[in-house]
Amino acid sequence: MTSKASNPTTPSPDDENSFRAQILDAARDQVRRHGEAKTNVVDVARAMGTSHTTIYRHFRSKADLFDALVIEAMRDEQEMATRFAEAEGPFAERIEGMVLALHARKRERFVADPEVYGLYRRIVEERPEIIAAYSRAMTSLIARILADAKRRGEIKVDDIDAAAGVVRDAVTVFVHPAHVAAAAAANLPSERMARNVVRTLCAGFRAGLD
Numbered sequence: 764m765t766s767k768a769s770n771p772t773t774p775s776p777d778d779e780n781s782f783r784a785q786i787l788d789a790a791r792d793q794v795r796r797h798g799e800a801k802t803n804v805v806d807v808a809r810a811m812g813t814s815h816t817t818i819y820r821h822f823r824s825k826a827d828l829f830d831a832l833v834i835e836a837m838r839d840e841q842e843m844a845t846r847f848a849e850a851e852g853p854f855a856e857r858i859e860g861m862v863l864a865l866h867a868r869k870r871e872r873f874v875a876d877p878e879v880y881g882l883y884r885r886i887v888e889e890r891p892e893i894i895a896a897y898s899r900a901m902t903s904l905i906a907r908i909l910a911d912a913k914r915r916g917e918i919k920v921d922d923i924d925a926a927a928g929v930v931r932d933a934v935t936v937f938v939h940p941a942h943v944a945a946a947a948a949a950n951l952p953s954e955r956m957a958r959n960v961v962r963t964l965c966a967g968f969r970a971g972l973d
Contacts, residue, residue, distance in 0.1 A: 858908055
């Protein structure tokens with residue numbers, strides 16, 4: 764009995780992931796050069812030296828491709844926020860660090876990469892389920908920090924989930940793409956404002972400990 768040989772033309776999962784990343788890189792470059800409205804799947808394929816049908820094997824449409832660019836950026840932000848959730852140290856410093864880091868990352872992207880940053884706007888308007896998933900993930904990280912603080916006796920909070928929601932709602936103005944863009948355009952001292960909001964909230968969570 765002879766064993767079946769693997770098909771040498773079948774790409775491995777690593778190859779597929781690598782090619783998908785190349786597509787995203789090419790799409791990002793095309794958006795930077797020509798803007799969202801003037802970029803299409805054919806442009807991306809041409810830039811890669813491949814056919815548009817190859818792109819469609821990985822992304823169903825131009826919208827799906829652009830969604831993936833924003834989701835990739837959101838995943839990067841979640842990974843950054845997770846580092847604060849997993850860190851040691853006072854809860855207030857961890858929450859403040861998380862909010863300021865997210866704000867700085869988005870502001871940096873708005874200033875340095877405005878065409879790609881503009882893709883956030885379409886996500887906000889057309890794909891609320893992506894925004895909702897991102898919000899849930901971030902809220903759970905805040906809850907993780909607060910729960911840790913409660914175990915350590917740093918805060919007096921009865922409902923951790925509710926408290927995490929309060930933090931999320933209070934700082935949204937500093938991390939929402941539209942608000943970050945408006946604050947950057949108006950040159951508002953948004954970092955100082957964010958710091959003041961977080962410190963006031965954390966002081967409230969400590970209330971009643973004495």
